[in-house]
Amino acid sequence: MTDFSLIETLRWQPGDGFIRLRLHLARLSRSARRLGFPQPIEAAAKLEDAVAGSAGPLRIRLTFDAQGRIEVTSAAFVPLAPETVWTARIAETRLDSSDRLLRHKTTRRAVYETARAEYAPDEADEVILLNERGEVCEGTITSVVLDDGTGMLRTPPISCGLLAGVLRTELICARKARVGRLTLADLDAGTLYIGNSLRGLIRANLVRS
Template sequence: MDISLIETLRWEPDTGFVRLERHLARLAQSAEALGLPSAEKARDALFAALPPSALPLRIRLELFPDGRIDVQTAAFTPLAADAVWRVKLATTRLSSTDPLLRHKTSRRALYAAARAEFPAADADEVILLNERGELCEGTITSLFLDDGTGPLKTPPLGSGLLAGVLREELLETGRAIEAVLRPEDLAGGTILAGNSLRGLIRCVPA
């Protein structure tokens, strides 16, 4: 299979890698499911690639089909706590029956197509739906809705989406539950998008 696995992590000078164990666990699970070797070498590769830095870093690890691991680091500037993203809905559709959507892979054509539907100046994130009209996820984020009734609601994996690391944490700690969501549901609460790199971000329809 000509496909690689990707993990994007944040490194903080005081605390180190954010959600490291969750990222490594997802990588290992995906590598086993897709038959990619050498996932067990990812931890050492991450630490070996760390440059001397007193600033937050964005670190991208890619595991290739031949077992090669590439790690790239870059300075990272967190979003302001009061940041608000503008979001739009894509016409590009995901398939709820595609098992690869649950893994973070190099297969990005659908997400790139969705992002390309709108100029960057018009939307900070673009949300994709599946063939049934159910909300799935953003191009780089998991989707959440705070409708005021309790935990955040996030689409189930069965709708066709990535098993996000932040999403997993929120589900396991009870801060979120799975629920099928449709576009009309977004009008009934606060929209949030999030990933392990940036955390949760408040969103408004653009």
């Protein structure tokens, strides 16, 4: 029996509705198909029900299990200021590039929680994980994006062992980013960004201890 659920975390804005809704639903459907879950045909309706009558920005979390059950929770959301810079650090914990479940957003998050626990909240806003080959993969809640000065952002391929993030997908589809393997040396030489669909792209300062 499957011991995990699929997750989508979305941002809802008054007047704009759900941000990147089409990409979120497409990812949920694709993951359900590849993992043998039923199709989440009621997901869009459940999301709309969750925000009915809301007046302020919301963080919406949808879970979908192998039996087809959908749960949606909401919480008030405060966007980051545009000039925000996060402190990022590198985890000792490693991802396994052969674990194909890492390509899907699920409730199985032990490896990310272990990596996050390596640093106190005041030491790092985000912690970046590498794989067994030392290639850069992703943050515990974000995709990694690098400005390497070529005019197009670069983000690791999912074959390195990482989630196909919705913001990452949007950047690639809009030809603002290309897929390419990254090393720590690359991060040191370029301008680092991390981000997700909820918070957008965030400038990051990588601290190497």
